[in-house]
Amino acid sequence: MTLIEKLESGKRLTYEDGVSLYNLDLITLGKYASKIREEKHGRKTYYNVNRHINPTNICKDVCHFCAYSASRKNPQPYTLKHEEIMATVEQSVKNGIKEVHIVSAHNPDTGLEWYLEIFAKIKEKYPQLHVKALTAAEIHFLSEQYNKSHEDIINLMIQNGVDSMPGGGAEVFDEEVRKRICGGKVTSQQWLDIHKLWHEKGRQSNATMLFGHIESRAVRVDHMIRLRELQDLTGGFNAFIPLVYQKENNYLKVTDFPTANEILKTFAISRIMLDNIPHLKAYWVTSTIKLALIAQEFGANDLDGTIEKESINSAAGANSANGMKQKEFLELIESSRFIPVQRDSLYNEVD
């Protein structure tokens, strides 16, 4: 069977097939990715009214791609007090957010309680608000720092009101590349094991992939296959989020950045390969809003949300520091001839 015959029949593709997909032209890939998108979601594009909060940028790890953590490149350390976080949440709730998305650097000085108690405080005051918090990388850091198992930390998250896990910290799973870009933090297998544990508790999460730096196309496909295998076991991933590498203010010496063609191919191939993950998110913060809108024609059916404020990628050059207004978001999706649908964090449609 040729690759095109497999694509026509909807047969699951192998790792080798996935690598070969990159040899197809973008329009052909878009055709098959769009077909899958339309079968799953029609012309609907989901978005969320949410708020990102990044409570500290002090980090014990040194990922070479990172521009967010306080370091020689970004010498402005901060750690928010819980009262400051609560004041932000209060204002965002008034603005109509449905989700608060909290991820931090790996700060060894705050104590475990500082990380966990804020979730309980938010949940107590705003029980209707979905708390998405702590990446697998943060969970691993907390488990090592405070001598607890991954499962202990996960149980504490649940006790303190965390509803779902974000997909960060996955970067790329290939061990060689991982060693070069973020050696020292959660390993690929640990990242997958933590999400498996979370799913086994009946909870849902997302998965990311950081691409466009020093990884090869084959490494991206390997990343997708490892996620697909876990999803076959647990079914706990809601969305796959390919994150485009941001190039400023970091220690990774990348000179060759992906073209729009390469980025869109990667979206389309993600949609084709990850047949068991329902949603493909074009996170406009890293792809730019213009490319995210085009990605709707290449398999993406979710553009994330209004965000309000974003610190991690804007530190590395992304134009996302102040989020986006809901009205603007809706108009952009509509003008690209898709149907904007507000969703909650678990992809239930919101009136």
Ligand code: SF4
């Ligand atoms: S990516 Fe996260 S873990 Fe790595 S240095 Fe930056 S803040 Fe720390």
